[in-house]
Amino acid sequence: MYPHERSLVDEMKNRPFALIGVNSDDNLAKIQKIVKEKNINWRSFQNQPEGAKEAISSEWAVSGWPTVVVIDADMKIVYRGHDGNAAIETARRLVKELEGKK
């Protein structure tokens, strides 16, 4: 179900890249099971853990799923949108540039 993300994580292994999820399922047990079953190989925040006043998606004004935000090494936002392929291309380009600098 998550071939895009999984293959991106594999492709970026040992490179200056991190795929971080913000998971908005409210059933934690269910999603933990899915993480195991579907080999989800990236770390995720809980969008709104118990007791949290506001969801991360709400803080970030996310109104459609999926939304991807690509952030560079200085924590600057380079891409924000719903186009998974555009986000992946942006991330690939930035990782290459960053590797070139080192």
Place this chain on the structure above:
Amino acid sequence: MSHWSKIALGVVLAFVFVGVAHSQDDAKPKSKAEQRFDGIMADVQADMKKLQETEKKKFDDWTAAAEKAKSEGKPAPDMPAMLMGPPKELMAKFVGKFEVAAKEFAGTDDAIKFLGMIASMGGMAEAKDRVLAACKTLTTTHIKSEKLAEALPAIGMTSHFLGKEETSRILKKVEADSPHADVQAGAILARVDGDLRDADVGSPEYLAAKAEAKRATGIATDPDLKKQIQRSIDRREKLNTGTKADDIAGVDLNGVAFKLSDYKGKIIFLDFWGDW
């Protein structure tokens, strides 16, 4: 492809579930209209769940077949066509249920909720005339009601298929004819919310939407509504491309605390996802 299309269906489901969860929040005894609403939503939810299960099975069967083929060194079968959303016939059926209920409560404030659902679901049913009829009732019969505010976001959403011009015309009429400041402010917000959210910051569309939203904060009397409008402006500008990302301090799915800035120095692909 299938991943994104499943999410598309998921968004619709999430939207339906939000409606149900919201109506169950109230602890006090439910009015006849609320019970009627919950009943329809339960029917909708059951139909959507059935649909989602069928789709999931289709995808899981294909995944299994593809894995089997791979292990046998054979070419993988073609992926089955996945639904991008609920079929319009199903949505039309839902719209019909809300129309019946809207008639039962015709003329009372209770009808507003049902009419709003026709407006928000009608697009997926490609039922333009029925949506226009619902909007017309809202902006004539219910124009003096304070409760009209509840249906404004639904009217705003119709711009996706009625076109921005038509939806703007309806909402401008609400702004002009409603005697309530918060309904007027809500009508402005519903009209510009799409551009405020999706237009590029700095573009003429965005700047026009922002100016209108600012005007709405001046009109609104409800402090929560004022705050809501102001925040939708602030957030968009704060988290736009080219600006610095806010740090996130949260917990992962195992309950372990971590921060987004733990990964500073790397390229971060922040993926808002859910398994729907």
